[in-house]
Amino acid sequence: MIAYVLFSALAVLPLLLYLRNPYFLQDLNYAFTSMLLGVRLNRIWKKSYTILDRFLDKVAAHPHKKFLVFEESSFTYSQADRESNKTARALLTHTVLKQGDTVALLLGNEPMYIWIWLGLCKLGCTAALLNNNIRSKSLLHCFSCCDAKVLVAGAGKIPLYCTVEVLPVLKEKGIRVFILSEHCEVEGIESLLDKIQLTSDEPLSRRLRSNVTIKSPALYIYTSGTTGLPKAAVVTHQRMWMACCLQFIAGVRSDDVIYVYLPLYHTSAFLMGLGGAIERGITVVLRRKFSVSNYWDDCRKYNVTVIQYIGEIMRYLCNTPKKHNDKDHKVRVALGNGIRGDTWAHFLERFGNIHVCECYGATEGNVGFINYIGKVGAIGRVHFLHKRTHPYAFIRYDTEKEEPVRDSRGLCIQVPVGETGLFVGKIGQRTPFIGYSKNNQQTEKKKLRDVLVKGDLYFNSGDLLKVDEEGFVYFQDRIGDTFRWKGENVATTEVADHLLMVDFVEEANVYGVTVPGHEGRIGMAALKLKENMDFDSNALHQHVKNSLPSYARPRFIRIQDELAVTGTFKQMKVKLAEEGFNPALITGPLFFLQDNKGYVPMTEDIFNSITEGTVRL
Ligand SMILES: *[C@@H]1O[C@H](CO)[C@@H](O)[C@H](O)[C@H]1NC(C)=O
Ligand SMILES: *[C@@H]1O[C@H](CO)[C@@H](O)[C@H](O)[C@H]1NC(C)=O
Numbered sequence: 001m002i003a004y005v006l007f008s009a010l011a012v013l014p015l016l017l018y019l020r021n022p023y024f025l026q027d028l029n030y031a032f033t034s035m036l037l038g039v040r041l042n043r044i045w046k047k048s049y050t051i052l053d054r055f056l057d058k059v060a061a062h063p064h065k066k067f068l069v070f071e072e073s074s075f076t077y078s079q080a081d082r083e084s085n086k087t088a089r090a091l092l093t094h095t096v097l098k099q100g101d102t103v104a105l106l107l108g109n110e111p112m113y114i115w116i117w118l119g120l121c122k123l124g125c126t127a128a129l130l131n132n133n134i135r136s137k138s139l140l141h142c143f144s145c146c147d148a149k150v151l152v153a154g155a156g157k158i159p160l161y162c163t164v165e166v167l168p169v170l171k172e173k174g175i176r177v178f179i180l181s182e183h184c185e186v187e188g189i190e191s192l193l194d195k196i197q198l199t200s201d202e203p204l205s206r207r208l209r210s211n212v213t214i215k216s217p218a219l220y221i222y223t224s225g226t227t228g229l230p231k232a233a234v235v236t237h238q239r240m241w242m243a244c245c246l247q248f249i250a251g252v253r254s255d256d257v258i259y260v261y262l263p264l265y266h267t268s269a270f271l272m273g274l275g276g277a278i279e280r281g282i283t284v285v286l287r288r289k290f291s292v293s294n295y296w297d298d299c300r301k302y303n304v305t306v307i308q309y310i311g312e313i314m315r316y317l318c319n320t321p322k323k324h325n326d327k328d329h330k331v332r333v334a335l336g337n338g339i340r341g342d343t344w345a346h347f348l349e350r351f352g353n354i355h356v357c358e359c360y361g362a363t364e365g366n367v368g369f370i371n372y373i374g375k376v377g378a379i380g381r382v383h384f385l386h387k388r389t390h391p392y393a394f395i396r397y398d399t400e401k402e403e404p405v406r407d408s409r410g411l412c413i414q415v416p417v418g419e420t421g422l423f424v425g426k427i428g429q430r431t432p433f434i435g436y437s438k439n440n441q442q443t444e445k446k447k448l449r450d451v452l453v454k455g456d457l458y459f460n461s462g463d464l465l466k467v468d469e470e471g472f473v474y475f476q477d478r479i480g481d482t483f484r485w486k487g488e489n490v491a492t493t494e495v496a497d498h499l500l501m502v503d504f505v506e507e508a509n510v511y512g513v514t515v516p517g518h519e520g521r522i523g524m525a526a527l528k529l530k531e532n533m534d535f536d537s538n539a540l541h542q543h544v545k546n547s548l549p550s551y552a553r554p555r556f557i558r559i560q561d562e563l564a565v566t567g568t569f570k571q572m573k574v575k576l577a578e579e580g581f582n583p584a585l586i587t588g589p590l591f592f593l594q595d596n597k598g599y600v601p602m603t604e605d606i607f608n609s610i611t612e613g614t615v616r617l
């Protein structure tokens with residue numbers, strides 16, 4: 001009898017657990033995985049074991065396994081190791097680099113990117129991953145942020161042009177400039193490819209990187225921010241490990257093949273994609289650039305099983321005409337961030353049962369989330385263990401004053417479930433915030449004090465998130481002076497600085513507006529013109545075309561007599577962003593940047609074709 005009661009109780013237990021929490025098993029599995037990971041990371045960090053060490057161990061474990069596939073060529077782990085020995089030796093011979101120095105890379109996706117980075121790791125050097133869309137002033141700024149001694153630029157006309165443009169300043173600072181070609185005619189720029197080809201591929205002594213610890217900078221990755229100009233986030237080897245372990249949490253196995261096509265200078269492709277692949281010891285299929293028409297053909301051709309995404313990419317894929325072989329592929333995991341709920345559902349329905357693992361986190365951030373359940377639309381899930389090891393809070397935020405709301409004691413107020421709050425991560429031993437290279441002011445600006453108790457210290461993510469009744473976390477909005485468009489961060493003040501260089505512009509307020517059916521926000525600017533000067537569509541178009549990458553160019557311009565400012569003379573963006581670009585609602589001149597034509601007056605027709613999605617933005 002007692003046995004019978006016990007047995008029934010045991011049988012009912014799962015049901016009770018399920019009713020209380022339908023995700024019980026997945027939560028348990030996550031708890032188990034993260035504990036395992038925590039123990040493992042603690043052990044390897046004590047030994048100052050870096051991702052390079054992991055790579056070398058994989059080379060020893062399976063030298064003949066394919067590491068990299070690029071266009072028609074492929075490289076085994078052992079070949080990759082030898083290629084990186086060559087680049088390391090070439091740099092060692094032809095420069096005076098020593099451990100602790102930084103080398104800036106201005107490269108597109110190609111195998112050499114990876115060989116140079118691995119080579120730099122072998123020399124104990126740090127790589128600064130420059131965005132290869134940036135030019136002139138921004139390029140020089142990014143360069144000086146990281147104190148690089150050497151610049152390596154890709155072969156081809158554009159990188160050469162950009163490099164020549166800034167060459168006098170670089171030379172003044174005694175910086176060595178290399179271009180990845182076999183020869184170079186330009187004085188002051190040296191070719192590197194020929195030197196690499198002539199160098200031996202013998203392994204390099206560990207002594208060359210003897211001083212590297214888990215806290216040493218491994219990379220500088222640039223993020224846009226409130227200053228306008230990009231900031232160099234310091235990615236230590238420890239931080240790198242955390243991002244590289246996302247594949248492990250997402251369930252990537254050693255027989256998987258990952259497709260990496262996002263730019264390697266971003267965290268997604270470099271850390272989550274390439275770094276994670278090295279951690280797992282798998283094969284990387286690298287592509288120069290995203291191509292919507294080749295995407296699934298590539299996946300089929302290379303037997304890709306894991307893809308990465310940013311929200312925009314998923315939408316582009318869903319927007320292509322349906323094909324009979326849409327579900328004919330081996331992709332089983334998609335890892336990334338920023339997919340919208342509707343696109344997500346559409347993606348699954350169209351391309352089959354793929355485990356979409358949405359993650360949330362900033363390059364320089366100290367706490368992130370992972371949606372290990374696959375709940376459509378959520379960026380993660382509150383889990384007691386995660387919260388215990390990575391403390392965080394959602395606090396009430398005043399969007400007009402642009403600061404957290406504080407109570408009578410001067411402390412922040414946590415928002416209840418279901419209410420949107422600013423996400424802040426507690427800075428601590430396990431959750432350090434390293435900040436930005438040579439930019440103490442911006443580093444300090446990201447810190448928030450006296451949050452829950454006097455004297456505590458948090459990292460201000462700048463993101464507004466919401467937690468629902470079930471514990472799922474949803475992205476709501478981004479505060480402050482950056483917005484995202486086409487997967488790139490756009491710093492409003494940087495764009496405004498460029499607009500101010502145009503002779504008829506007196507003041508510029510740049511912000512992002514939402515467009516139906518698109519992730520993120522598209523650029524818009526409110527301008528005040530100088531007295532007695534007219535809006536010159538052509539001049540403005542030429543200027544933005546020459547000085548800004550296409551994703552950062554304001555697509556809408558409105559002219560105002562006065563630009564609204566707050567009591568502390570900060571520009572007001574929230575109201576403008578809400579007003580959007582509907583000509584029926586906006587008084588005053590309104591322009592639209594039409595491809596090839598420049599800024600044309602906005603009409604009802606243009607507005608309708610944008611909202612209906614018939615104009616490509
Ligand atoms: C390595 O560290 C030691 C001890 O701090 C220091 O003396 C030495 O100069 C460092 N070597 C390099 C190449 O930085
Ligand atoms: C992909 O898998 C198929 C079947 O397992 C195999 O025949 C083919 O050679 C593989 N292709 C590549 C590029 O590995």
